[in-house]
Amino acid sequence: MKRFRFRLEQVLRVRRLQEDIARGALMAANHAAREAADRLNQRIDDYAAVGRPSGAQTYDAFNRMQFRLDNAAGAITIARAEYRQALDVVEARRAEWTAARQRVAALERLEARRRDEHEVEARRAEDRLVDDLVVARHARGEQA
Numbered sequence: 227m228k229r230f231r232f233r234l235e236q237v238l239r240v241r242r243l244q245e246d247i248a249r250g251a252l253m254a255a256n257h258a259a260r261e262a263a264d265r266l267n268q269r270i271d272d273y274a275a276v277g278r279p280s281g282a283q284t285y286d287a288f289n290r291m292q293f294r295l296d297n298a299a300g301a302i303t304i305a306r307a308e309y310r311q312a313l314d315v316v317e318a319r320r321a322e323w324t325a326a327r328q329r330v331a332a333l334e335r336l337e338a339r340r341r342d343e344h345e346v347e348a349r350r351a352e353d354r355l356v357d358d359l360v361v362a363r364h365a366r367g368e369q370a
Contacts, residue, residue: 230344238333245330248323255319259312266305273298 232238276298279291 230341232337232340234333234336238330238337241326241330241333245323245326248319248326252316252319252323255312255316259309259316262305262309262312266302266309269298269301269305273302 273295276294277291278295279288283291
């Protein structure tokens with residue numbers, strides 16, 4: 227009996243490469259999301275560190291303080307939007323990886339079934355060979 231060869235082996239290899247590429251894209255998206263979260267936390271810390279107006283101040287000093295607070299708050303808003311976008315990218319990459327994984331799994335299941343069928347056929351061929359040998363020995367009158 228010849229050895230097992232899966233006819234879709236090259237397709238499976240390509241699908242595995244596609245899955246690896248999708249996994250890499252997901253890892254990169256997760257990394258970008260972590261960086262966006264770090265930037266958001268840094269912006270929040272920066273906002274908390276900005277002094278608040280207290281007591282009597284000149285008009286210019288008050289305006290400078292308000293300008294810094296507005297800038298810090300705006301930076302938080304922008305960082306939150308970037309973080310949400312990064313999370314959306316992560317979800318898209320996860321969906322792509324999941325789809326690629328499912329395609330690979332389907333081919334792997336098919337390969338396992340074909341391999342099992344091949345093993346059954348190989349055992350049947352061996353059984354037929356043994357049966358033929360036993361029948362031939364019996365026909366010649368040999369004792370086992």
